[in-house]
Amino acid sequence: MNQITPMLPVDREPTIRVIPMPKDSNAAGDVFGGWIMSQVDLAGSVPAVAHAKGRVVTVAVNEFIFKEPVFVGDLCSFYADVDKVGRTSMRVRVEVYAQRRLQPDNVAKVTEAYITYVAVDEHRNPRPVEPLK
Numbered sequence: 001m002n003q004i005t006p007m008l009p010v011d012r013e014p015t016i017r018v019i020p021m022p023k024d025s026n027a028a029g030d031v032f033g034g035w036i037m038s039q040v041d042l043a044g045s046v047p048a049v050a051h052a053k054g055r056v057v058t059v060a061v062n063e064f065i066f067k068e069p070v071f072v073g074d075l076c077s078f079y080a081d082v083d084k085v086g087r088t089s090m091r092v093r094v095e096v097y098a099q100r101r102l103q104p105d106n107v108a109k110v111t112e113a114y115i116t117y118v119a120v121d122e123h124r125n126p127r128p129v130e131p132l133k
């Protein structure tokens with residue numbers, strides 16, 4: 001169901017914000033899930049790179065839920081935080097909100113995902129990261 005109540009997180013900044021264009025839509029005219037997945041991967045890499053202080057690679061998509069459709073022209077905000085850290089890996093929770101096209105007060109939480117990144121060195125070998133504070 002569409003949420004009419006504004007509900008963008010007030011205590012966090014999105015790691016990316018982007019507006020899907022017609023080229024990002026599927027055959028039915030809604031935004032293609034693969035486009036959303038690639039934006040989530042980019043958004044999640046931001047806190048992972050910050051935590052790892054360097055290069056990371058995506059090793060796994062642990063969970064990915066499309067809660068609501070995204071439409072061409074929606075302003076999509078991606079919020080991402082590292083929520084679990086191993087020796088070399090970091091799991092990032094990504095939440096996506098869409099402000100419906102030209103309706104900043106009409107906000108829906110559209111996607112939630114958990115992605116795992118691994119910090120790598122210049123030879124692409126895993127390298128240790130700091131524990132989560």
Ligand SMILES: CC(C)(COP(=O)(O)OP(=O)(O)OC[C@H]1O[C@@H](n2cnc3c(N)ncnc32)[C@H](O)[C@@H]1OP(=O)(O)O)[C@@H](O)C(=O)NCCC(=O)NCCS
Pocket residue numbers: 056057058059060085086087088089090116118120124125126
């Ligand atoms: C990521 C990669 C470097 C890991 O190398 P590896 O030899 O398997 O290393 P390890 O077995 O030591 O695993 C490294 C970490 O990844 C974690 N990991 C591996 N597979 C995983 C999976 N399916 N789900 C979650 N975590 C996983 C391990 O648990 C380990 O975490 P820890 O050190 O915090 O305990 C290697 O698999 C790789 O290069 N993959 C391709 C990455 C890529 O091209 N991504 C797409 C573009 S960015």
